[in-house]
Amino acid sequence: MSITEPMTMPTQTAAKGGDVVDRHRLSTRLWHWTNAITIVIMLMSGLMIFNAHPRLYWGAYGANPDYAWLQIGATEANTGFVRVGSVTADTTGVLGRWTDSDGQVRNRAFPSWATLPQSYNLALARRWHLTFAWVFAVGLAAYLIRSLLNRHLQRDLLPTAEEIRPSQIWSDIKHHAKLQFPTGEAAQRYNILQKFAYLSVLIALIPGMILTGFTMSPGLNASLPWLLDLFGGRQSARSLHFIFAMGIMAFIVVHLLMVVLAGPINEVRSMITGRYRLPKEKN
Amino acid sequence: MALLTRRSVLTGLGFSTIIGTTAGLVLSPSFRDLALGSGEKLAYQTHRLIGRNALAPEFTEADMSPDFRTNGNTMPKSSDYQRHMETDFANWQLQVDGLVSTPKAFSLAALKAMPARTQITRHDCVEGWSAIGKWTGVPLSALLSQVTLLPSARYLVLHCADDFSGDAYYESIDLVDAFHPQTILAHTMNDQPLSVGHGAPLRLRVERQLGYKQAKYIMRIEATATLAATGLGKGGFWEDQIGYDWYAGI
Numbered sequence A: 001m002s003i004t005e006p007m008t009m010p011t012q013t014a015a016k017g018g019d020v021v022d023r024h025r026l027s028t029r030l031w032h033w034t035n036a037i038t039i040v041i042m043l044m045s046g047l048m049i050f051n052a053h054p055r056l057y058w059g060a061y062g063a064n065p066d067y068a069w070l071q072i073g074a075t076e077a078n079t080g081f082v083r084v085g086s087v088t089a090d091t092t093g094v095l096g097r098w099t100d101s102d103g104q105v106r107n108r109a110f111p112s113w114a115t116l117p118q119s120y121n122l123a124l125a126r127r128w129h130l131t132f133a134w135v136f137a138v139g140l141a142a143y144l145i146r147s148l149l150n151r152h153l154q155r156d157l158l159p160t161a162e163e164i165r166p167s168q169i170w171s172d173i174k175h176h177a178k179l180q181f182p183t184g185e186a187a188q189r190y191n192i193l194q195k196f197a198y199l200s201v202l203i204a205l206i207p208g209m210i211l212t213g214f215t216m217s218p219g220l221n222a223s224l225p226w227l228l229d230l231f232g233g234r235q236s237a238r239s240l241h242f243i244f245a246m247g248i249m250a251f252i253v254v255h256l257l258m259v260v261l262a263g264p265i266n267e268v269r270s271m272i273t274g275r276y277r278l279p280k281e282k283n
Numbered sequence B: 001m002a003l004l005t006r007r008s009v010l011t012g013l014g015f016s017t018i019i020g021t022t023a024g025l026v027l028s029p030s031f032r033d034l035a036l037g038s039g040e041k042l043a044y045q046t047h048r049l050i051g052r053n054a055l056a057p058e059f060t061e062a063d064m065s066p067d068f069r070t071n072g073n074t075m076p077k078s079s080d081y082q083r084h085m086e087t088d089f090a091n092w093q094l095q096v097d098g099l100v101s102t103p104k105a106f107s108l109a110a111l112k113a114m115p116a117r118t119q120i121t122r123h124d125c126v127e128g129w130s131a132i133g134k135w136t137g138v139p140l141s142a143l144l145s146q147v148t149l150l151p152s153a154r155y156l157v158l159h160c161a162d163d164f165s166g167d168a169y170y171e172s173i174d175l176v177d178a179f180h181p182q183t184i185l186a187h188t189m190n191d192q193p194l195s196v197g198h199g200a201p202l203r204l205r206v207e208r209q210l211g212y213k214q215a216k217y218i219m220r221i222e223a224t225a226t227l228a229a230t231g232l233g234k235g236g237f238w239e240d241q242i243g244y245d246w247y248a249g250i
Helices: A026-052 A122-149 A152-157 A166-177 A184-188 A192-215 A218-223 A226-231 A234-262 A264-272 B002-027 B029-036 B038-051 B079-086 B108-113 B140-147 B237-242
Strands: A020-022 A070-074 A080-084 A087-090 A275-277 B093-098 B104-107 B117-124 B130-139 B155-164 B167-174 B184-189 B203-205 B218-224
Touching (some): A026 A122, A026 A234, A026 A264, A026 B002, A122 B029, A122 B038, A152 A192, A166 A192, A192 A218, A192 A226, A226 A234, A234 A264, A264 A275, B002 B029, B029 B038, B093 B140, B104 B108, B104 B140, B108 B184, B117 B184, B130 B140, B140 B184
Parallel strands (some): B093 B218
Antiparallel strands (some): A020 A275, A070 A080, A080 A087, B093 B104, B117 B130, B130 B184, B155 B167, B155 B218, B184 B203
């Protein structure tokens, strides 16, 4: 239930439900927990950075006098709101205007429970964000190099011709909707929905996050000006960075939900010790 | 058994590193400060390595912000500055001193008579917004060639006329940025004399860094060997007061 490297079975006989198998390599497990901490830090510090200017624009420039396609704020009538285009939703208490743990009412976009640090501090949020970006980068580079060399990406994540047949995908969706997860030997491999989820994170969201992050740096704009053309300007890159972050957040929510539904103790144990008990076949 | 031992040692080391680092970040403020300072150092070194002389993107007039907002101080309070403002900066002078062989003062008229560079660039505030404007001014390198830096000079400190509650604004840059062709002392913005709100009579444009580095109301440029002797020693007003990174290229 995570970006993993299932090990090939050393035994000759096929594994069956109830067997305990080696599922995640040590490097995978260490990378997983480093990422878990890093991504929480980057998401929460990112929300604090957003709080410094809770407006998003398209194009090269964008500031208070310009049209923002997304805005989170507080009205003069003391309500909090989120506006996307011309649609405004009242979000008093959660976004725009909320009460902190000391009972103080604050006019800020994201509430203190969602940000790092908890109370407004752009300087510190930037330090968390821009330092842990390096932790993330080093881990990702090591993962990609290793996964390309040991053919993990091609072997375990690339969908097979069989799997991408519409009937096959549809049957997988139906099984997921009924919360019927693979059992026995089949649970050793990723199913097609897992492959899609992990590949979209690996191929789209993570590169998108990194490159739009680079595009917001005036220093890197000088060295890598083509990034501005790729994303349509710095403010477009900032908007996309936020949208991709919401995508990562959605992935994490689904990921955690699946862990809970698939048996949290077995799943979490497999990501700590590497050992996983294959779910029993149902008759 | 040897394999098992090696594996358990690696597992132990790996997980204790993750748990230890996390515990250190949560529990030890001094470890946290040390660790969180590394992003700035890595960014600075990386940017200097891959693009020491790279030019910031320049835009056309069609790309300019219709309304370029002001930020920070928009009216310096000192009586000195007020006097200069009332006389259109006719008696104002820019001092260039510190670790230079021939300290000099430049009047606004003298600066405007020097060869100028015009560039349409994007201004990025640390808070997240951007505005595109047209700047005309004297390349800082041209000024430096008239005073000649001593070999011990490593930074330029820009002392400004504005203050926040009595603490004077200042900023500083390294010599790579000081001699960068797009680093100018702008006296003209969008074809008009620089307004008071935007930093009259002179502001720095250091185009590969964020807005708080673009010091306004510059009165004096001082060449120094260290940043430790100015203000609280972190190289700028916001760096000292609220901990913004000195290198603001990201």
